[in-house]
Amino acid sequence: MTRATASPATVPRVGVLLPLPLSGAYDYRVPEGMALAPGDYVSVPLGGRAATGVVWGPAAGVAEARLKTVLARLPAPPMAEAQRQFVEWVARYTLSSPGAVLRMAMGVPDALLPPRAAEGWRVVAGYAPPRPLTEARRRALEVLARDGPMTGAGLAAAADVSDAVIRGLAAAGAIARATLQAAEPDAPAPDPAAGPVALSPEQAAAAAALVAGVEAGGFSVTLLEGVTGSGKTEVYFQAVAAALAKGRQVLVLLPEIALSAQWLERFRRRFGAAPTLWHSDVRGLERRRAWRAVAAGRARVVVGARSALFLPFADLGLVVVDEEHDTSFKQEDGVVYHARDMAVVRARLGGIPAVLATATPALETRANVEAGRYRRVHLAHRHGGAAMPAVELVDLRRAPPPPRRWLSPRLEAELGTVFARGEQAMLFLNRRGYAPLVLCRACGHRFECPNCQAWLVEHRLAGRFACHHCGHTAPPPAECPSCAAPGPFAACGPGIERVAEEAALLFPDKRLALMASDTVHGPEAAAALVSAMHAGEIDLLIGTQIVAKGHHFPTLTLVGVVDADLGLAGGDPRAGERTWQLLAQVAGRAGRAERPGRVLLQTYMPEHAVMRALATGDEARFVAEEMSARRRMGLPPYGRLAALIVSGVKAERVAAAARALARAAPSEPGIEVLGPAPAPLAVLRGLHRQRLLVKAAKDAPLQPVLREWLARAKAPPGVRIKVDIDPYSFL
């Protein structure tokens, strides 16, 4: 073991990175006889308490008087070098402190403490049972003798006795306390050869290309582009199997993992065991166990949301990013990063392949393919010979719905036809609740969020007005807060609840179900809805974007998009791309099995490039147009962006700070600073926000310039500056 204790003649010391937003590693004295190497987990004193950190490298040379001494080296596999480089790289790229990134990699507060030994019971050797022995006591003794020491709860369950029986046996001297071996039983490992593999020739060819990448080893990025329903998952499962066969770990990133019950089922069928799950709903013992298994290399396949990317894999051999275009891979709080892009970085630093799978690649990814940086593997056909759905635009200017209705005569008629054939339909509207805006009928007062500059959304099912930005909710007031006129108030515009109300009116005998993040609580509820669809217990599913993601509904033949224009409003330069991706994914839910699918898009702008592309299927032309527009404007993927969000409680202080920041802007060729301007949500969670946008040429030194600028222009008290490299959300 190489000692990282480059000691300047006097005391041996090391740099220890702590999972805190500090500027860098702290120096600690290494006690006599302790050998430490980079990557070792250590416990160190910090401000009067003990903290867990990672030995990062040689000490920086802080004054000896301030040095404290490492308390202990923790018994855990050291953090791999690729992982440490990754932490450093992400910190530099996102302009956050390495400690803040390390915190994401540590994930669990006390995962490193040795597993606590549990207390249990054992049989006392040589104990002669009296006779008569009660039946319950006999069972308990028998179980304990047969299965060895176990916990009280375990014994009670196994022998079907009460706690009192166990205490009685203890009092009688038949059993005694025992320290149990810290059991951390591992779930069965996924087996690359467990399940059947039935691939079409096209899939098999794609899989062979991915497998070749895994077997060759080394860094590579492959875009696995396949139309919706083409069976991409089964294809990249072959790459997963190849990595497993090499004995290496695999990470699969999914958007919204909590809703991916179907994916997990497919994995189980293919690999005969469940993968290790990692997302925010995995907590407590489960989380701790998962972290340790990943760090020790025992967890072979990890499936997770974006945060799984920072897990300290012992020997990562493959990264897969499914639905790589999905914007939920962008983390917006704390360390701001895009998990797809960072997954590629992780692969590069680890010298391993990355696979990006999607039906609708992000323009950034397409540009990387064009530039030859990524390989592309294409699936042009749906699995099982299913046809792509026919897409039809419904021009709402010509044949609008009746007043206060949202379903056009055309869509209504098509729903009727589908139901008459006994098939299923889906209506998509990316808006939760009943109505996005509520007005007072007497004075026109708009109900707005007290914390945000945003309208309150009426949720009629829940009986509340809710803000979709900060979580504020309140029951509808009895009277208008402005003019005191009594309710009820005027609901403006539709959400899915209102569409459901209309559908129930039009098709009273059909069975409807709603699917939105606020109506589906957790993976089980989502799985239940999906299986109800499969069982044909639902005729019409009405949902928000969560119905667009990866679900396979074999008997769904009609998808109606209630408001295809919804994502196109506002000045977001990515609006076109995003809307196209979302609608293409939604459309892809239709006709995935024998019966052909049909998609109706209700729009007021049928001539818009997005609508044209969806209707004609001429994706290449749409992409080319978007790309050339981006090139003209110097936007990603042809230029780079960074956003600076200046926020604080006092509007005037925030505005002044933003102006000062703009005045201090660097003048650097290839870098242009725009703003400040009020952020699109100028007040969010009670914070006033101003935004500056930095446009940089592809090769301009964006991060160094930002770092130097922010060091010069410190935020005044009461004001925070957040840096968002490669912003996606313009909120």
Next chain:
DNA sequence: AGCACGCCGACT
């Protein structure tokens, strides 16, 4: 992230 220090409202 904790935990301390430090200046302004309602109370034993």
Next chain:
DNA sequence: GTCGGCGTGCTC
């Protein structure tokens, strides 16, 4: 006169 609110600053 104190107890305590959480804003700002520091932790090798």
